[in-house]
Amino acid sequence: MPDSTTNSNERSPSVMLPRYPGQQVAIDAAAGQAVALHGLTKSFGGRAAVDHIDLEVPTGSFFGLVGPNGAGKTTTLSMVTGLLRPDAGRVIVAGVDVWADPAAAKARMGVLPDGLRLFERLSGPELLGYLGRLRGIPAKVVSDRATELISVLDLADAGNKLVADYSTGMRKKITLAAAMLHSPSVLLLDEPLEAVDPVSARIIRTVLSRYTSIGGTVVFSSHVMALVEGLCSHVAVMAGGRIIASGDLASVRGSAASLDDAFMHLVGASEVDEGGLSWLGSSQA
Amino acid sequence: MILGLVLALAFIGLITVGLIALRARPDIALTVTITFFTVQLVGWLVAPMVAFGVDETVDPARFALLPIRPQTLQRGLLIASLVGYLPAANMIVLLGASVAIGVPWSVFPIAVVCALVQLITCVVLSRAASTSMAGLMSSRRGRDLGMAVGFGVFVLYMLFSATVNGGNGAGVASGSTSVASVLAWFPPGALASLPSLVASGQWGRAALAAVVALAALALAWWWWSGALQRSLTTVPSTTAGSSPAGRGREGHAVAIGVSGTARVVAGRDRLLIWRDPMRRMPWLMIAFLTVIWPFLVIQGKGAVFGVAFGALLVGAQAGNQYGVEGSGLWLHLQTISDRIRARGEVLGHAVAALVPGMIIVLVALAIQAVWRNDYDKVPAALGVSLGALLGAIATACYLSAALPYAMPQSRKSLFASSIPGQKGRTAGASLGLLGGGLVVALPAGIAAALSLTVDPVWGWVALVIGPAVGMLALWWAARLTADRYLERAPEILAIVSAGDRG
Numbered sequence: 121m122p123d124s125t126t127n128s129n130e131r132s133p134s135v136m137l138p139r140y141p142g143q144q145v146a147i148d149a150a151a152g153q154a155v156a157l158h159g160l161t162k163s164f165g166g167r168a169a170v171d172h173i174d175l176e177v178p179t180g181s182f183f184g185l186v187g188p189n190g191a192g193k194t195t196t197l198s199m200v201t202g203l204l205r206p207d208a209g210r211v212i213v214a215g216v217d218v219w220a221d222p223a224a225a226k227a228r229m230g231v232l233p234d235g236l237r238l239f240e241r242l243s244g245p246e247l248l249g250y251l252g253r254l255r256g257i258p259a260k261v262v263s264d265r266a267t268e269l270i271s272v273l274d275l276a277d278a279g280n281k282l283v284a285d286y287s288t289g290m291r292k293k294i295t296l297a298a299a300m301l302h303s304p305s306v307l308l309l310d311e312p313l314e315a316v317d318p319v320s321a322r323i324i325r326t327v328l329s330r331y332t333s334i335g336g337t338v339v340f341s342s343h344v345m346a347l348v349e350g351l352c353s354h355v356a357v358m359a360g361g362r363i364i365a366s367g368d369l370a371s372v373r374g375s376a377a378s379l380d381d382a383f384m385h386l387v388g389a390s391e392v393d394e395g396g397l398s399w400l401g402s403s404q405a
Numbered sequence: 406m407i408l409g410l411v412l413a414l415a416f417i418g419l420i421t422v423g424l425i426a427l428r429a430r431p432d433i434a435l436t437v438t439i440t441f442f443t444v445q446l447v448g449w450l451v452a453p454m455v456a457f458g459v460d461e462t463v464d465p466a467r468f469a470l471l472p473i474r475p476q477t478l479q480r481g482l483l484i485a486s487l488v489g490y491l492p493a494a495n496m497i498v499l500l501g502a503s504v505a506i507g508v509p510w511s512v513f514p515i516a517v518v519c520a521l522v523q524l525i526t527c528v529v530l531s532r533a534a535s536t537s538m539a540g541l542m543s544s545r546r547g548r549d550l551g552m553a554v555g556f557g558v559f560v561l562y563m564l565f566s567a568t569v570n571g572g573n574g575a576g577v578a579s580g581s582t583s584v585a586s587v588l589a590w591f592p593p594g595a596l597a598s599l600p601s602l603v604a605s606g607q608w609g610r611a612a613l614a615a616v617v618a619l620a621a622l623a624l625a626w627w628w629w630s631g632a633l634q635r636s637l638t639t640v641p642s643t644t645a646g647s648s649p650a651g652r653g654r655e656g657h658a659v660a661i662g663v664s665g666t667a668r669v670v671a672g673r674d675r676l677l678i679w680r681d682p683m684r685r686m687p688w689l690m691i692a693f694l695t696v697i698w699p700f701l702v703i704q705g706k707g708a709v710f711g712v713a714f715g716a717l718l719v720g721a722q723a724g725n726q727y728g729v730e731g732s733g734l735w736l737h738l739q740t741i742s743d744r745i746r747a748r749g750e751v752l753g754h755a756v757a758a759l760v761p762g763m764i765i766v767l768v769a770l771a772i773q774a775v776w777r778n779d780y781d782k783v784p785a786a787l788g789v790s791l792g793a794l795l796g797a798i799a800t801a802c803y804l805s806a807a808l809p810y811a812m813p814q815s816r817k818s819l820f821a822s823s824i825p826g827q828k829g830r831t832a833g834a835s836l837g838l839l840g841g842g843l844v845v846a847l848p849a850g851i852a853a854a855l856s857l858t859v860d861p862v863w864g865w866v867a868l869v870i871g872p873a874v875g876m877l878a879l880w881w882a883a884r885l886t887a888d889r890y891l892e893r894a895p896e897i898l899a900i901v902s903a904g905d906r907g
Contacts, residue, residue: 202742203735205895223743237733237814237905241681242673253669254740259657298736 150212154179154306154337155200160209162195169195171361172209177339177354179305182332184348185341186379187358188387193341194234196358197310200339201231214305227255230299232292234310234341240284244275244294247283248301255302262301269297274323289320296324300331307331309340313347325351345380355379359387417494421501434505435601436585441502442523442593445495449527451558453535469637479626479633486528496524506600516600519618523596526622533629536636556686560693589614592621666741666749667756674757684729688761691718695769700776709773709786710853712766716790717842719762720797724838726754726805727890731814732902738894747887751802755879758798766790781861785853788867789846795875796845799882800838806889808834809897811904827903845878846871 150156155177162170170192177183187193198204200211202222211218214228239247245266252262270276273293278286283294292312299307307328313321328338329351342348348355349369356366364386365372369379376382424441427434468478486492499520507513588594595614602611658668678684695715699708727734741750770790774783810830849871856863890897 201739203738203895203898226739226742231735231739233735235732236735236902237731239673239677239730239733239736241677246676250669250673251736251740253658254660254666254737254746256660256665259659 146210147212147215147217150176150215152179153177153212154181154214155183155308155339156212157196157200158210158212160196160199160211161207162192162199162204163207168361170199170206173358173361173363175356175363175366177337179337180332180335181337181354182328182352183337183339184352184355185339185358186343186345186348186355186383187341188343188389191358192361193358194310195361197308197339197341198233201229201233201308202226203231203233213308227302228305230296230302230304230307232295232299232307232309232312234314238283238291238295241282243280243282244270244278244286244290244297245280247294248297251298252301257302265301266297269300272323272327273297274320287317289316292316293320293324296327300327304336306337306339309338311342312340313342313344345378345383349373349379357383357386413494417497420498424498424501425504427505428508431508431601434508435598438502438506438597439585439588439594442597443588443591445523446527446530446593449531450534451554453531453538475630475634475637478637479630482532482633483525483528486532487524492524492528495527496520499524502597503600506597508601509604512600512604515603519596519599522618522622523593526592526596526618526625529622529629530625533625533632536629537632553682553686556689559690590617592618660746660749663745663749663752666746667753670750670753671756671760674754675760678757678761687722691715691722692761692765694718695765696772699769699773707779707782708777709770709779709782710789712769712773712786713790713793713846715769716762716766716794717797717839719758719765719794720799720801720838720842721835722762722801723755723758723798724801724805725810725812725834726751726802727897728805728809728812728901728904730901731812731904732898734898734901738898742891742894744887744891747890748883751805751883751886751890752879754805755798755802755883758801759794762794762798763791766794782857782864784868785849785856785864788849788864788869788871789853790871792849792867792871792875793842793846795872795879797838797842799845799875799878800841802879802886803841803882803889804834804837806886806893806897808837809900810834811901814904827900830900845875848874 146156146158153176155175157173157175160170160173160175161168173192173196185193185196195204199206199209200213200218202218202225206219213225216225216228218225239250242250248266248269249259249262252266253259257265273296275290275293275297278290283291286294296309296312299309309328312324312328316324328340332338332353352369354366354368355372357364357372373379373382376385424438427437473481500517503513503516503520506519507516585594589598595617599611599614599618602614658665658672660666660669678688695712695718698714699711703711727737730737737750741747767787770783770787773786774780779786808830810827849867852863852867852870856867
């Protein structure tokens, strides 16, 4: 891997580092794209979890990545966010190659992964304060932003409760706050609304819609079709480690009555037919 | 695994043979057996609190949804609890004890029955305690409490062994005999003394002892039954979390440059050491060990040098700095991806270990110097200790990136330190740490040796060389660690995330 950064000034986009051939070509090609994936591949134990996928996410879009469990959504997002090294392929986020210049890329993205812990023994405000100052943002700015995020995301009641004692919805919200703290241009969210109560879900959706309306890009994964249909401008359908359809919502849905129907058709799943399970309800044994 | 089994068998065999041999000394046999029975019962009572989560069947909530009546369940659990390595090992030792107290052979059957009752009482009491604590132990506050109890047991054990080591060699002294005569009135002591009471024809006291022992068993059974009913029919309050964070001093350092980043990271580490029992307990143990170790091991002058051992242990607290976060490491991965901040992070963790470590080492040294009147050796000992401290921290930093390992994040037990499948990594990192600390302390060690053999002036040389070499090692390690971390961050995250499942 090329040397990523040799000075502390990496937040300035003008300081670019030695590139490997082809990188600039890919970056130029990704103009107008918030996220661009080229031939992204990852296999675990010989089985391809993500199989040479190409994907383009237009800047300012609300992009839904849908697919059944095991389709490769989390693996893909982990590689995009720099948490999992790809076997092959290239990831460009906001004009920066993530795996060639991770420092610059990570300054431009906000991340909400699924199923990873936080610093559990810090309170919400402490967590935001710590992460903001660790990004080099002045303490005053950090505390103003943290206070505002906490009030908008309805976490003010939690006060100084430790993150360890947060509910699922609260955890997603504090992670989202941490993802937005440094004002990134792209948010990459893995299942942000999974197992979240309706009130918190509504708040998260409102905040994300507001973020895209002012030019931010949101990429999020989900397997709840109705949610994606109601929220997204663009969508990509994943199954078996491949992208089987992508584009704006209308074109992916096509002539189907709903995204759900279109998805079933695309994935090739069959409906459960009548019959079977006849013993259910017949006895108590 | 096999080695552990052999060692355990050897240990059990040794105790058993020792107890059997006591048959020849009936005067001591009774004292030892009464004490042993009492310690055994207390051990069984405390064990589930210290090692919660090790035995999954201890959690009665697992049976709540099965259509089994509590009485049936309780009997089933008792039989299940009597089967296994641990009860078997206890029974073997107890049989040895019955040989010791079953004098003459005519009361040996009584002794065996007493041993059996003792085992059943142990199991029932242990189950009752763990069942009534199951709700508590499934909440985090309860587990934190368990760690505190574990530390208390550890301290008691160390003090106990210090007393034994520091004894005047008179063997079983009159003090312990009088303690045993009191303990004999309690259930386990009553069981242990029952055979001898029968043998000597003290029927009244024997009957009383039997009543005391059986009543205890009945009470424990009743306690267990009540706790079982309660835990099967009520939902434990798992929301009873820890107390809120309080208005901690957040600090205003900002991560600009290496020192700014180091200050931010060290500030958080300091907060967490204070707040998180998983990080606090090892510090308490190290502080305690560093102070008490030289008393235990080194008799007479020169004990000041024993402090260097504690200094090596302090290094372990800077160890596995990526693994200690568990999968929470992703937050750092997302924030720290340039070399400057990566170095700052390493140094921040190092400073968070260095500051309390220095205080512990200085206090321990002062105590040793005053106690043994060893002031002339202080410069050399301080040099060696600081060299070892800095060296161990430097090595620990480097190994964090070179040989990271997962740490169990759900803190099921005070003693669970490695994840299945990563035992080799854990052991390698621990050994490397001690080795690295020793190597860095070597120059100061040589100077210290010269101060003892050639000229005391060398002690001052050691005082200069130790910290200097140590600081150099730390600075160098921070660079290496940061580079290694940036190269392998996703792989490190994958390894340490395994701790979430532990």
